Amino acid sequence: MQLLIKKGLQILKIFDYNKLKDLKIPHDIANILNNISQYQGRLGLFIQQNKLKSLDNLMMQSKIFSIESSNKIENVFTTNKRLKELSINKIKPINRNEEEIVGYKNVLDIINENFDSIEIKPNYILQMHRILYDYTNIDGGTYKKTQNYITQTLANNETKIRFTPIEPYLISIKMEELCNTFQENFNKPQTNNLILIFNFIFDFVSIHPFTDGNGRIQRLLMTLLLYKTNHVIGKYISLDKIIESSKETYYETLLSSSYNWHENTNDTTPFIRYMLGILLNAYKTFERAVIFPHLQKLTAKQQIELVFKNTLLKMTKAKIIELLPHISQTTIELYLNQLLKEKYITKINNNKFSYYIKNK
Secondary structure, three states: OOOEEEOOEEEOOOOOHHHHHHOOOOHHHHHHHHHHHHHHHHHHHHHHHOOOHHHHHHHHHHHHHHHHHHHHOOOOOOOHHHHHHHHOOOOOOOOHHHHHHHHHHHHHHHHHHHHHHOOOOHHHHHHHHHHHOOOOOOOOOOOOOOOOOEEEEOOOOOEEEEEOOOOHHHHHHHHHHHHHHHHHHOOOOOOOHHHHHHHHHHHHHHHOOOOOOHHHHHHHHHHHHHHHOOOHHHHOOOHHHHHHHOHHHHHHHHHHHHOOOOOOOOOOHHHHHHHHHHHHHHHHHHHHHHHHHHHOOOOHHHHHHHHHOOOOOOEOHHHHHHHOOOOOHHHHHHHHHHHHHOOOEEEEOOOOOOEEEEOO
């Protein structure tokens, strides 16, 4: 097994996400997580209540941006015109770059349509990799057979090894271990799912199980896992495009989070903070570009009515304030009372545990 010798001790890389239950989350990251949760709630309500054609257009745009940006990070690209046509199956690939672009598009389509049924197991990840390279002569869907290295080019054009991934003969064992510990801790109340997800994709790309395509599979896994936790923002705002626009920081946080990775003492906080920032950025972009312009067409009262429309959920005053942060608490209270008088809603209980439901 791959052992590192340090001060006479044998050290083996271990994956165990049970330790995340006891993680002390830094104050700034806790704030980001709280903000993301609030944006997620507003996005979910907006999508549930608004079947806008503009959302379909936004989904297509996000898909094209994701295909373009995730491949561009790996120096795989084509013209904008051909990219768009490849994304809608209008043309066939004519070179290696386009073959990989179509493969990526196909994996993304499968995730968009079937994310609920895709399990986090090595066999599924291998299938994703096989589909990524379906149109090429590369042997996709198999782990690397020779050692690879993550390198960087210095100013004098010399190449420096930045990180040494796990050796080929350990890949199968470590991928099983990684997927198992993820599944054991996913959707458990003691562990924050977002922190778990970003640790998982960090460790995946650090294992670097494939000869090529590791970064793209990492970002596809990110999309898949965010969908599984109802963070569907990537369908409307491309996370890959935001990453690509800040890829220097992306690589810097990967590097700083990988120090002492083999020794099990690395700190993934820089990468977690960066990825949470990417997610929050996407939510803010959607709210600024879609939700606010739509709500500005409605009066405050109409917006409060909209909160209750098409939902059977119990709504507390605090939740309504969270969903409509641009409307003052006084105004919300005023119109809640008005809607009660109009019998549009009913108030259940008359104490700190009170909530509102829409009348049928």
